[in-house]
Amino acid sequence: MTSQSNIEVEGITKVDEWRNDWCLFAREALGVNLDAEQEKILHSVQVNPRTSVASGTARGKDFVTAVAAMCFMFLTPRWDDKGELIANTKVALTAPTDRQVKNIMMPEISRLYNRAKKIMGGFGDISRLNAYDIRTDYEEWFLTGFKADEHNHEAWSGFHAVNTMFAITEASGISDDTFNAIEGNLQGNSRILIVFNPNTTVGYAAKSQKGDRWAKFRLNSMDAPNVVSKREIIPGQVDHNWIADKLENWCTKIHEHEARSEEDDFEYDGQWYRPTDVFRIKVLGKFPKVSEDNLIPEQWVELANKRWLEAKENGFVPSGKRVVGSDIAGMGRDNTVDCHKWTDYVEKFDVYNSAGVADHMASAGRLKNLLSHKETFVSIDTIGEGAGVYSRLVELGEEERAISCKYSERASQNDKPLKDITDQYEFLNMRAYLFWCVRDWLNPKNGFNAMLPPNSVFMEEATEIKWKFRSDGKIQIEAKEDIKKRLGRSPDLFDALANTFYPIKPTIKNNLSKIASLI
Known part of the structure; x- marks a missing residue:
């Protein structure tokens, strides 16, 4: 050669x-x-x-x-x-x-x-x-x-x-x-x-x-090599002096006990800071603080994801009651979603592609199999496609542990209105109550230490939903069609999780009422 x-x-x-x-x-x-x-x-x-x-x-x-x-x-x-x-x-x-x-x-x-x-x-x-x-x-x-x-x-x-x-x-x-x-x-x-x-x-x-x-x-500009080392390693990149100036002018100094995850508070060189939106954007590379009408801040979901990963790494095994929230697909909808949740822990979201063909008997069989575990309940959205699945489970003798979850019904139990965790707010309907339960569960201030598996689809759904107070003071969630317009699809994973918060019927032993009991 x-x-x-x-x-x-x-x-x-x-x-x-x-x-x-x-x-x-x-x-x-x-x-x-x-x-x-x-x-x-x-x-x-x-x-x-x-x-x-x-x-x-x-x-x-x-x-x-x-x-x-x-x-x-x-x-x-x-x-x-x-x-x-x-x-x-x-x-x-x-x-x-x-x-x-x-x-x-x-x-x-x-x-x-x-x-x-x-x-x-x-x-x-x-x-x-x-x-x-x-x-x-x-x-x-x-x-x-x-x-x-x-x-x-x-x-x-x-x-x-x-x-x-x-x-x-x-x-x-x-x-x-x-x-x-x-x-x-x-x-x-x-x-x-x-x-x-x-x-x-x-x-x-x-x-x-x-x-x-x-x-x-x-x-994140604070992770740049020049900033971390406090000397120039990469010419032209952001440096420590620039960061120090922005900490002084675009952040508020706070005490550690004041730190709140939803505010993106952070510690740097022994001092705690609360960033303004301009600091979030220009330094942290994060979006502006979520608007007040968004149901779930992204930071809450990220914290729940982090806790879930830590729990898995430490060999955590859930026990006790499990509620499977099921959002059933029908004609024209691609996915059925089952959310497996214990008190503070979501094990997984099971997503089944129906290819636009409603197969209610297959869904009923799958949920019946889950109910073979004695401490399992299934909560099914029965407005629409889920009604047939719920009826089949009742026929199979599962009326006590199969829950009919109707979003349009009154948010009440035993003729008393269901309220939020602070016992202050009432809700337009059961859908608003259940969605707010997810919010209360994820809110770090409430101490539930929620654990959610990282899922980008769920993150997108949760952070797109908006809410408002009606003139009568009740909380209302925006219409599903408005959410679908922004997402380009139905928020099926979020719906399935929300279903798991439906109050178990009073006839069930160890009845759990309100979110304070959180199944």
Whole structure:
């Protein structure tokens, strides 16, 4: 084998290594050192179709976006033995304004490109850097940057390729219509990476941090290497002096006993702080504090998830009464959901895809099998599809431990109105009462120490529900149709959990009333 052949083989081997490890390509070919969080993001773009990054200020979100775009640009094309391009690659960089593309995104690309030319002598032979793009000798292999124009969806029509990537900065400033146009191009080996400061709780970017479609990351400026070490490790990233100034001006100092998780209170260098919304957004990379009409703050769910993970790690095994809340699917609905809950612990959500075909007898059989355990109850939503399942369980002799949960009935027991944990508030109907029970159960101030398995679908559902006081002082939950419009689906997991709080009939031994008894 000739020396030239050896070089070619070594080159092919090295490219294969880079294709398998984009972080290695970033280090060896682009000459950059990403921090640990940035490497996780880059790896996510390598393997996941959708990656969402909410970030604090100067945390390197645009830099890692540029690195990911360069990796995709140069590692995804394929050629045949004759040198013909058989798998083309197109990368689009976009932002709400032309200035952001020209002054933020393309300079990052330029620095990476020029560094790669110095490291790999032949890099410039296969491509050319221009003001807004990187072009090659192949018309169908390029990277380009341009402003996202919500009125010009045709701009996205040329981005069909075997390998397609959309890298979007300041994504919270881009309209949902534009994202819908981009979504139409996510075919084949496609990627979408969106990075943004989480300055609003609505819109496509905000929704990407919920749900289960996206790999989700949050870059907290306080975790930046320069801040943690209190010295410059990565030039240009946020530093300790900037953080110290924002702690002084964007936070309120508090005592440890005043700390509240729902306020995102935190400790830094021995002092406790309560952040303002601007600190949440610009430093913590978190959304503004949830509005007062949201039923469940995200922080409460996160705490319950953390307790659940700790309980599993410590070998926790639940005991006593179990209530399975069941939300039954029917025609046109995809999923039946069973929520398995003990007093302060949800073991799991079982989700059954019905493919739009209601199979009530299968659901009844499954729940009947669960009731073979003596200390198990099932609480079934009997407004609609669940009525047939409940009736079948009654026919099978399970009338004492099968609970008919009707959301529309009065929120009362023994002719007395059901109230919240403070014994102050009454409710429009049973649905409002049960949803509020979930709120009271998750509220850290109430001391139930709720444990929930991490589930991005549940998180999205729980944090979308809104409530209000009626003129008569009763609490009302917004209509299900309004929730579905925002979610794009029914909040089935949340409904199933809410069902578990339905008061057990007075005839049952050891009756539990109100949330203070919490099944």
